[in-house]
Amino acid sequence: MMQAALRRHLIEPFYETAKGGARLKYWKELEQSQYLPAEVLSDRQLARLKALLSFVYENNAFYRRRFDEAGLRPDDVRSVRDIGILPVLTKEEIRENMATIISRGFATEGLLRFKTGGSMGKALALYITEDCSERRNACARRHDRWSGWEVGEPIGALWGNVADPTMKQRLRGMLLSPYIWLDTMEVTERSVRAFENDWKKARPTLLFGHAHSLFLLAQYVQRLGITGIAPKAIISTSMMLLPSERALIEGVFGLRVFDRYGCEEVSLIASECEAHEGMHLNIEHLYIEFVKEDGTHAGAGEPGRIIVTDLMNYAMPFIRYNVEDVGVPKAGMCSCGRGMPLMEHVTGRVADFLVKPDGSRVAGVSLIENSLTKFPGIDQMQIVQEAVDAIILRLVTGPAFTHREAGALTDYFHQVFGQKACVRLELTGEIKPESSGKYRFSICRVP
Ligand SMILES: [Zn+2]
Incomplete structure (x- = not known):
């Protein structure tokens, strides 16, 4: 061309x-x-993390307090894992601390400002420098x-x-x-x-x-x-x-x-290369953790909450930020020869996990995936859980979806959520995206 x-x-x-x-x-x-050996990339990642922590410790009131409370001094950090003693950062905390989370020397007027939606429907203002945006x-x-x-x-x-x-x-x-x-x-x-x-x-x-x-x-x-x-x-x-x-x-x-995979807050987190053996983690710009419910790191093949530290955003630092998604890290290196480690896939947003009667959680997307493959005639589907025992299935269906499929689909959800659960099917012409343009497959309204 x-x-x-x-x-x-x-x-x-x-x-x-x-x-x-x-x-x-x-x-x-x-x-x-990207083609540097994995050890070289990890060394760089650690150096970038240490530089960020030192800067933040001196120039950011919000994190200074956080480091002090956790007993973390930047000089003590020997491995990226050492920042695990810091608590996980939530969207809510950022919203409550907007006044102190912008580092000294960065007036918000001189920064690029944008917004993210977030699962609670409340917008969060984000700031980065022009330079960070270029990166x-x-x-x-x-x-x-x-x-x-x-x-x-x-x-x-x-x-x-x-x-x-x-x-x-x-x-x-x-x-x-x-x-x-x-x-x-x-x-x-x-x-x-x-x-x-x-x-x-x-x-x-x-x-x-x-x-x-x-x-x-x-x-x-x-x-x-x-x-x-x-x-x-x-x-x-x-x-x-x-x-x-x-x-x-x-x-x-x-x-x-x-x-x-990525989000507005920290940009690109992982992506597939031409070998399609998983998604390469963007470790040049980020430190990405997969954390299990007990706070330890997930092993290869195990799901964990995705916690991200942005090594490049000094203006509004994100350190151990909870993206509110669950993902699975992958063992081994990709055959493409790139040194960046892999993750398997994102299993869904934390908010999209549904609650079973025994209190355990199930990924809404897995239920949808199972339904789409088991029952013919379903073009699109969305699950809304209003209460532990009240499930609405919104469906866009074709001619192959008859009473028989409807009955079998309802039975399937009874098996998951118990025979007493009320499972209601709502047939609709289309399922609308949210105002961000993204679709949500499953919505859990159980507190
Ligand atoms: Zn690759």
């Missing part, structure tokens, strides 16, 4: 020089560091290229809430790569056809979007026999990619999906 090459080799370097941005430099560093963009770009997409090539994006500042920032990061757009708040036959028309004109190589939106698009493409949307690479991001949805997307487009 001539135009893409022109944008990549000429226009961007010129623009970057004029602007004085460091993204190109960071990007080149990251392209090289994040550089990192996203490296991982975008793992899919085979090249800088400067057009992108087809599926995103909700087009005015979302995170997305704007993201597109600034894909600078000079033209993009077209399908709003996930409105995926209909008409909008998909319009997207196809745009696609034919702009000819993107990369299709990029929320997992479930990609799935909905793939369904339309299949149903309507659309041939004009033909990406060379697909990146699924921002929410869990269910195995059944992945299979459909890959079947329809004839491509492997590159799954990615």
